[in-house]
Amino acid sequence: MKKTLIGAAVAGLMVLGTAATAFAGSADGMKIALVGKSAGNAFFEIAASSFVEAAEAEGATVDVVYPEAATADAQIKVLDNLISQAPDAICISANDVNALQAKLEEAMDAGIKVSSFDSAPNPDSRQIFINQAGTKAVGQALMDAVCDLAGGEGQWAILSATSQAANQNAWIAVMEDLAANDEKYANLEEVPIAYGDDEPQKSTDQTQALLDNYPDLKVICAPTTVGIAAAAKLLQDSGSAVKLTGLGLPSEMKEYTGADDAHSCPYFYLWDMQGLGKLSALTTIALVNGDITGALDETFTAGDLGEYTITEADDGGTEVVLGLPLEFNEENIEEMAKLY
Amino acid sequence: MAGKSGRTINNVPESSAKRMILSWEGILVLVLIGVNIFCAFFSDVYNVANLLRQMPYYLAEMFLMIIMAYILVLGEIDISVGATVCLCATVSCIVCNAGAPFIVVILATLVTGTLCGALNALILTIFTELPPMIVTLATQIIFRGIAEIVLGSGGSISASNTQGFKLLSTKVNLGFGKVPIILFLVLIVGIIFAIVLGKSTFGRRVYAIGTNRLAAHYSGIHVQKIRFIIYTMMGTAAAICALFYVSSSYGANTTTGNGYEMDAIAMAVFGGISSTGGKGNLAGGILSAFAIVCLRVGLGQKNVHAQVVLLIVGALLVAAVALPNIIGSLRRAVKKS
Numbered sequence: 228m229k230k231t232l233i234g235a236a237v238a239g240l241m242v243l244g245t246a247a248t249a250f251a252g253s254a255d256g257m258k259i260a261l262v263g264k265s266a267g268n269a270f271f272e273i274a275a276s277s278f279v280e281a282a283e284a285e286g287a288t289v290d291v292v293y294p295e296a297a298t299a300d301a302q303i304k305v306l307d308n309l310i311s312q313a314p315d316a317i318c319i320s321a322n323d324v325n326a327l328q329a330k331l332e333e334a335m336d337a338g339i340k341v342s343s344f345d346s347a348p349n350p351d352s353r354q355i356f357i358n359q360a361g362t363k364a365v366g367q368a369l370m371d372a373v374c375d376l377a378g379g380e381g382q383w384a385i386l387s388a389t390s391q392a393a394n395q396n397a398w399i400a401v402m403e404d405l406a407a408n409d410e411k412y413a414n415l416e417e418v419p420i421a422y423g424d425d426e427p428q429k430s431t432d433q434t435q436a437l438l439d440n441y442p443d444l445k446v447i448c449a450p451t452t453v454g455i456a457a458a459a460k461l462l463q464d465s466g467s468a469v470k471l472t473g474l475g476l477p478s479e480m481k482e483y484t485g486a487d488d489a490h491s492c493p494y495f496y497l498w499d500m501q502g503l504g505k506l507s508a509l510t511t512i513a514l515v516n517g518d519i520t521g522a523l524d525e526t527f528t529a530g531d532l533g534e535y536t537i538t539e540a541d542d543g544g545t546e547v548v549l550g551l552p553l554e555f556n557e558e559n560i561e562e563m564a565k566l567y
Numbered sequence: 568m569a570g571k572s573g574r575t576i577n578n579v580p581e582s583s584a585k586r587m588i589l590s591w592e593g594i595l596v597l598v599l600i601g602v603n604i605f606c607a608f609f610s611d612v613y614n615v616a617n618l619l620r621q622m623p624y625y626l627a628e629m630f631l632m633i634i635m636a637y638i639l640v641l642g643e644i645d646i647s648v649g650a651t652v653c654l655c656a657t658v659s660c661i662v663c664n665a666g667a668p669f670i671v672v673i674l675a676t677l678v679t680g681t682l683c684g685a686l687n688a689l690i691l692t693i694f695t696e697l698p699p700m701i702v703t704l705a706t707q708i709i710f711r712g713i714a715e716i717v718l719g720s721g722g723s724i725s726a727s728n729t730q731g732f733k734l735l736s737t738k739v740n741l742g743f744g745k746v747p748i749i750l751f752l753v754l755i756v757g758i759i760f761a762i763v764l765g766k767s768t769f770g771r772r773v774y775a776i777g778t779n780r781l782a783a784h785y786s787g788i789h790v791q792k793i794r795f796i797i798y799t800m801m802g803t804a805a806a807i808c809a810l811f812y813v814s815s816s817y818g819a820n821t822t823t824g825n826g827y828e829m830d831a832i833a834m835a836v837f838g839g840i841s842s843t844g845g846k847g848n849l850a851g852g853i854l855s856a857f858a859i860v861c862l863r864v865g866l867g868q869k870n871v872h873a874q875v876v877l878l879i880v881g882a883l884l885v886a887a888v889a890l891p892n893i894i895g896s897l898r899r900a901v902k903k904s
Contacts, residue, residue: 295873298822308867311617325725
């Protein structure tokens, strides 16, 4: 009994005693911590390396930290560590919308600026979100592509992921809104949406069904990387005249991209992760320097990217929008396929 | 130490100063000091204030370790606790969002956890031949399954009213730093349960069952009653852990509590509590838990890759399990020569 108590008491004292002797550190220059969702996501790492490059060019040092697992719990531990290190800013891609609020608020209370990109925590948990392209911009770009490829008139179809997929549904809503209300698209006729459930085989089957059911179909738009790749292969292999566009990965779309009839997809879009990384770095630095506070309608200059205005995000918080999604066509596909 | 039958069940040898230093708890005290010295040199932000601030998240897992120690001393295991934490955290958020006062949230969470524990206990005491590992693996899947169904497609829920949960993360300023109340709580609960396990009749019976269940049964110990109580308490501990978890994340998701059961087992085993039953004590478990927490905080502060931290903790664990055997064989070798 005594042993137990003495042991516990000694241990307690030791924890506190030895810890007190730790020395305090000092930091030169701006310290930024970049927190990813999990290690080993090639897509995210494109943005991360671009972030580091841009921030280091401005004289800041960046620690890229990945949690032990792709969970909010693991990110909370990372944030705890970061608050101890007291960097000037934390830029995070959140694993959960709400779970990080307590920790991120604690960070902000400790004087650390909190920005976010790629995946946003809720508005209370951040000062600003750096968005690649707003929902409207994506929908607009896709609708314009459809109109362009169809030659302004005729039938077009959407090959989506699942019927519940939040991102896809948001973009589709914008497209359908434009198609219904904008004179420019008045001669286009949309056929019912096909859902490939983000499975290659089902996406292929659904594309074939579209071709069989609508012989006059001119364009298919697949706002999902799995769907567009499956459709591209089917259209090209069967020599169909139907053209394809949407959101896809250059490395998967390389052999199908081209302006001639031998290729099924003239051009498509994707997030500009490099640009996103750079803008995120410059926005975060502006936040630390006090050029912006993250409030609505503030403006700042992000290096050679130009001037940006802070706007309202879909979730009610504030965001900076990089711009239009990146277009991939036969000119840049080879080069971009190495990246994405 | 004598039971009702007058028989003595006591496998703790008489202590002497030399024995105490050479005991596993003695070594753990040195390990804890060593870890803190190492961390202080390794990380320049490793200090009392930061340690106290980062601790609560890990301390929540210590509640699991305390009861897990009892189960390990029984010679058994419960791997469903992580999932129980997930289900309890989910329930607490749902009840909270329904506008219930915080005391109701606490009660609902405790009841949920206790019921989960009681389900394990019921299955294990009715079908006494079933291996606890398999039974709790099954209930782990069930509990997490229920949580995932309740959480739905979004996979996460957040507490809309965080007022009550903030109470749980209250800190008391003691001059040298702001001490989170969970630290007091975990120490008080830990010491009480350490005394019960080490000094009470109940505790000695737990050791007796872990050493030889059949012999314990024939000596008149209600083996199944004791097992029932302990497995049910494990569920309650998971509920307490869940409440503190929600107080630091204001929400729950499908990955909540992932791997907590293994963390709890690791803390206990590193503390010298044998997974084969009948050996070890909670003082060791508590010391080792603090050593692991300090190490993880210290390494984390220098952004040591998360997987490397896990690797180091894992290596320590292997060493902890192997060391007593090595020392034992060395002693025998010395005696022979």
